[in-house]
Amino acid sequence: MPDTSFNDDATDRRLRLLIGLVVVLGLGASAWWISYLHHHPAPTPSIAVLTLLCLTVAAAYRFRVSVRVRSSVDGLAWAEMPVLVGLALVPTPWVALCAAIGVGIVRLLTRAGAQKTVFAVAKEALTACAAGAIFAAYGVQPSVTDPYVPVGVLVAALTVFTLVDQLVFIPVVATGTRTSVLAAARRNWIGKVIGYLGQLGATLLVLWVLSSDANVLLLLVAPLVVACMYLWQSRSSRTREERESWQRLARATDELNAVDLTQVLHSATTRAAQIFSAVEAVIDLTTGGIGRTVRATEDHVLADGPPAIGPARADETTVDLVAHEGGARVGVLRLRFGGTVRLTEFEQYKLRTFTSAVCTAIRNAQAYAELERIAAENAYAAAHDPLTGLANRRHLYEQAERRCQDTSPDGLVALLIIDLNHFKEVNDTLGHAAGDDVLREVARRLDEAAPPGDLVARLGGDEFAVLLTGLPTPALANHRATAMLAALEPSIEVEGMRITVEAAGGIALAVGTGSVEELMRRADIAMYQAKRAGEPTMIYAHARDTSDVERLMLTGELRRAVSEHEFTVDFQPIVDLGSGEVVSAEALARWHHPDQGDLTTVQFLETVERSGQLPAFADAVLEQSLLAMQSWRAAGFDLPVAVNVSPRSLLDPDFPAAVLARLERHDVSPGQLVLELAETLTISQLDVVERVLAELRNAGVRLAVDDFGTGVSSLSVLSRIPVHQLKIDSEFVASVETSAEAAAVVRTTVDLARNLHLTVVAEGVESEPQRRALWALGCTAGQGHLFARPLSAARFLGTLQRGSGGRPGVLASALHDAGSVVRMPVRRSAGPGRSSLPHLPA
Numbered sequence: 107m108p109d110t111s112f113n114d115d116a117t118d119r120r121l122r123l124l125i126g127l128v129v130v131l132g133l134g135a136s137a138w139w140i141s142y143l144h145h146h147p148a149p150t151p152s153i154a155v156l157t158l159l160c161l162t163v164a165a166a167y168r169f170r171v172s173v174r175v176r177s178s179v180d181g182l183a184w185a186e187m188p189v190l191v192g193l194a195l196v197p198t199p200w201v202a203l204c205a206a207i208g209v210g211i212v213r214l215l216t217r218a219g220a221q222k223t224v225f226a227v228a229k230e231a232l233t234a235c236a237a238g239a240i241f242a243a244y245g246v247q248p249s250v251t252d253p254y255v256p257v258g259v260l261v262a263a264l265t266v267f268t269l270v271d272q273l274v275f276i277p278v279v280a281t282g283t284r285t286s287v288l289a290a291a292r293r294n295w296i297g298k299v300i301g302y303l304g305q306l307g308a309t310l311l312v313l314w315v316l317s318s319d320a321n322v323l324l325l326l327v328a329p330l331v332v333a334c335m336y337l338w339q340s341r342s343s344r345t346r347e348e349r350e351s352w353q354r355l356a357r358a359t360d361e362l363n364a365v366d367l368t369q370v371l372h373s374a375t376t377r378a379a380q381i382f383s384a385v386e387a388v389i390d391l392t393t394g395g396i397g398r399t400v401r402a403t404e405d406h407v408l409a410d411g412p413p414a415i416g417p418a419r420a421d422e423t424t425v426d427l428v429a430h431e432g433g434a435r436v437g438v439l440r441l442r443f444g445g446t447v448r449l450t451e452f453e454q455y456k457l458r459t460f461t462s463a464v465c466t467a468i469r470n471a472q473a474y475a476e477l478e479r480i481a482a483e484n485a486y487a488a489a490h491d492p493l494t495g496l497a498n499r500r501h502l503y504e505q506a507e508r509r510c511q512d513t514s515p516d517g518l519v520a521l522l523i524i525d526l527n528h529f530k531e532v533n534d535t536l537g538h539a540a541g542d543d544v545l546r547e548v549a550r551r552l553d554e555a556a557p558p559g560d561l562v563a564r565l566g567g568d569e570f571a572v573l574l575t576g577l578p579t580p581a582l583a584n585h586r587a588t589a590m591l592a593a594l595e596p597s598i599e600v601e602g603m604r605i606t607v608e609a610a611g612g613i614a615l616a617v618g619t620g621s622v623e624e625l626m627r628r629a630d631i632a633m634y635q636a637k638r639a640g641e642p643t644m645i646y647a648h649a650r651d652t653s654d655v656e657r658l659m660l661t662g663e664l665r666r667a668v669s670e671h672e673f674t675v676d677f678q679p680i681v682d683l684g685s686g687e688v689v690s691a692e693a694l695a696r697w698h699h700p701d702q703g704d705l706t707t708v709q710f711l712e713t714v715e716r717s718g719q720l721p722a723f724a725d726a727v728l729e730q731s732l733l734a735m736q737s738w739r740a741a742g743f744d745l746p747v748a749v750n751v752s753p754r755s756l757l758d759p760d761f762p763a764a765v766l767a768r769l770e771r772h773d774v775s776p777g778q779l780v781l782e783l784a785e786t787l788t789i790s791q792l793d794v795v796e797r798v799l800a801e802l803r804n805a806g807v808r809l810a811v812d813d814f815g816t817g818v819s820s821l822s823v824l825s826r827i828p829v830h831q832l833k834i835d836s837e838f839v840a841s842v843e844t845s846a847e848a849a850a851v852v853r854t855t856v857d858l859a860r861n862l863h864l865t866v867v868a869e870g871v872e873s874e875p876q877r878r879a880l881w882a883l884g885c886t887a888g889q890g891h892l893f894a895r896p897l898s899a900a901r902f903l904g905t906l907q908r909g910s911g912g913r914p915g916v917l918a919s920a921l922h923d924a925g926s927v928v929r930m931p932v933r934r935s936a937g938p939g940r941s942s943l944p945h946l947p948a
Contacts, residue, residue, distance in 0.1 A: 125221060125224065125225045125228075128225060128229055128232065129225070132227075132228035132229065132231040132232040132235075136199065136202055136203075136231050138235070139197075139198050151195070151200055155195065156203075159195075159196070159201065160204045160208045160211070162188035162192075162208070163204060163205050163208030163209065163230075164208035164211045164212050166188055188208075189205050189230075189233070189237060189267065190260065190263060190264060192234075193237060193241050193246075193255075194241075194246070194253040194255045198241070198242070201238060202231045202234040202235050202238070203231075205233075205234045206228075206230050208230075209227055210223060210226075213227075229271065232270060233270045233271045236266050236267060236270040237263040237264070237267040241259065241263055244256070244259045244262075246259055354380060354381045355456060355460060357377075358373065358374075358378075358380075358460065359463050361377065362464060363467070365474040365475075366471060367471040367472060367475055369471075370464075370468055371391065371398070371400040371410070372400065372402065372407050374400075374464045374467070374468075375400050375401065375402035375407065376403070376404055376405070376406070377460075378464075379402060379404040381460060382456075384443050385403070385442050385443055386403055386408070386441075386442040387403075388401045388402075388439070388440040388442065389438070390437050390438045391436065392435070392436065392438070393434075393435075393436040393437060398411070398412070398413065399412065399413050423441045423457075424438055425438070426438055426439075426461070427439055427464055427465040427468065428462070437465075439464065441457075491563070491564040493545060494545060494550075496549050496552075496553065496570070497563035497564075498563060498565075501561075501563065502565070502573060505561050506519075506521065506625060509573065509616070510616045510619070510625070516575070517575065518576075518579070518583070518615060518616070519574065519575050519616040519617075520573075520613055520614060520616060521571060521572070521573055521574070521614050521626065521628075522571065522572040522574055522587045522611050522612070522643075523565070523612045523626070523630055523632075523633045524552070524571065524572070524590075524609050524611045525569050525610055525611075525633055525637070526568040526607055526608070527609060527637070528608070529541070529568035529607075532600075536603070543600050543601075544598055544600060544607065545564075545568065547598050548607060549564060552570060552590055552594070555593035557586070560574055560575055560586075561573040561575075566753075566757070571626075571629070572587070572590060574587070574613075583615065583645065584613060587611050587613050587643045591642050591643060594607050610636040610637045610641070610642060610643070611633060611642065611644075612628075612629045612634070612644055612646065613646065614626075614629035614646040623718060627713070629646065632644045632645060632646040632647075664713070664714060664719040665719060667697060668719055668722040668726060671726070672697055672698050672699065672700075673695060673696070673697055674695070674697075674698055675694065675696070675730040676696055676898055677692065677693055677747070677896065677898075678691065678692050678895065678897070679894050679902070679905070679906075679917060680692060680867055680887055681888060681893045681917055682886060683887060683888050684881060684886065684921050685920050686893075686916045686919055687913075687917075688745065688893075688906060688915050688916070689887060690745050690747065691747050691902065692889060693731040693734075693749045695707045695727050697709075697710050707750075711752070720754055721758060721764075724751065724755050725768075727749060728749060728768055730899070731747050732747075733899070734902070735772070735778065736773075736774070737899060737900075737903060738902075738906070741903055741906075741907065743903070743915060746779065746808075747780065748781075749779065749780070750782045756798045756799065758798075759797075759798065761798055762798055762801040762802050762805070765807070766802075775806070776805050776806035776807045776808075777807075779807050780807075780808045781802065781807055781808070781809055781810070782810045782811075782812040782833065783809060783810065783811055803828060808831070809828070809831075810830060810831035810867075811831070811832050811833065813833065813835040814832045814834060814835065824858075829864065830865065831865045831866070831867060832858075832865075833866075833867045833869055834851075834855055834868045835869060835870075836869045836870025836890070837870075839869060839870045839880065839888075840876075843876060849879070852868070852885060853883045856884040856885055857884070860884070865886065867885075867887045867888060867889060868880050868885050868888035868889075869888070869890065870890045871888040871889065871890030873892060876890075876892070881921055892918070893917045894917060
């Protein structure tokens, strides 16, 4: 009888019905035989024979080959042999009684439950009666002194005994383990066949010895045969079970080699139920930040959700999920058997191996999930603006390029560029935090107003863009743009104040542009035209594009200019106003265009910035500047060079590494390079490039603010950038002699620089009176046509070597005999939290 525990009311009721039926059949068969014996009297067997028969049955039952299935134990006993021998010796009712007593003794000694004991006793009585019926049908008369049973009758009786035993036993096992009858019948069928043949042989041997003149000592062979068969069958069953178990464990380990945590947990629970023959397997995951419980049978997952950890159940075995002894615990594996089960030493070892593999698989899946999360975050950060969460310029370019190349008939594509009017006033009046709040609110409104499929992006500062898709006609582009700008009309509350945001938009259709750069350029031109015309939006029209260098803005020409070295660099000396000695130089980029002649940076820089050639252009300018510095240094003039750097270059995270690599390649100290920044940079732009500037600043590169005083956020810029130098715009220098206001600006700038330990350079010094006026106001350095126009590197060196008044390196006479050279400091330490930013060659 299987050690079956009933954990379900319905299962328990079915089992009671089946056991009741077996008891009724056993009692009925026994009563019939007692009645038969009453009508056909036979000698009463001796107490010794009956006792020996009881003990033999008990021994056969006690030593059986057992296989656990969930909480049930399916055993292969050798009770058939003593029962068949007993039927040849004594009447059937006595055999049934002895079999029942022998089984009952074993059940009582093993402390089996009452239900199990009753079932086992009834089953043995029934099978003994069935086998006895075969003996009676063939007229076999039991005899202690001269037993004789034909081989055919013995085979028939053993077959009936086995069939009745299985017909009674299998439905109960199937019900108790919740499996099909067919699956229960197939389980260990090879062992059952071998046991059948072994018992038949042993029974024939015993009966032959008892019925012949052979030496009775040959009876000792029977126990030896039975013992050998038992040991062989037990070892064979255990070996087969272990082999199958390891195979199942190997397959489970292969399934656990997955990177998806859900797949790992589902495979682990279903395989655990299968490998350890459990009714259910449960994994309570306690690592990874979120609790999770997965419950499954060997066939399918029952539940996967929030933690459902309760008190331990009597029918479950619990083991911690750890990768190795002393390792971190990731959860708990619970095996529920539907009854009390004691795992063998082999099963415990197998369980430890399995839990170690499960723990490793869970950790690998969690690590992979974390890597995927980080990769997704990085991909999102690379494609989105950190302040507003909108797409950034890079993502907009990628999507625009994909849409422009898409030939599917899904409608037209257009680009809308939106620029906020007077946004700098918000930053300068209410501060940077208020400006960020306004930008976030504008971004939210634009994103909500955009139809599905349109992409809203922030290009930087107060400039936004919308990729309009699926336009049936070009006219709808303006309609959609107007609707989006209308979303900005309601006032925005910032720090208790109501602010009205005004904006202008420029629209360019993708048809006929040829490239995303050209599409951006056209939308930008349309936006500035809308601003000048006072219109909310305007569509790009080729007839209104009056740019003098329109054809130079084509990407193909810019690529050619870079590859064929059409970009060159001239240098204008920066002179000590007191002594006239050259103290540094400013690099000024030029484009020697084959058709347009020499173009200044003002004429082509915006085109370069809006193309994909900006990195190559900036690299070419820096390369030529460093080569010039090397040649001057070799001639004895070790001068710093100032290079203008575009804010768009600083949006490239690889820009600092490229600059520092070139400095190292040319053996130029970072302190010899000055990056000039446009003073008109907005606070929003400073935020975008702050990390890049910090990297350059920490490497020792010096920073200067160009055109200082021309913007409305001069002090805001200085508070954010740890610069070393201020450059006074030529507008103030030109009027410094005649305008008290211009002189006041210069004096204020000099005083501010002196307090901040900065140097000051005046731009556009054209005359000696201007030089003397600047010197009198405290400005120590200047550049302009008074000293020299921009020169090539070679001519610049020749000018230095010729000098003035027989003094190399001097371009003007000293203002007084004691005039001394005021050197620009090599470094200026930056206070914590301050950043810097450059503009491009101008």
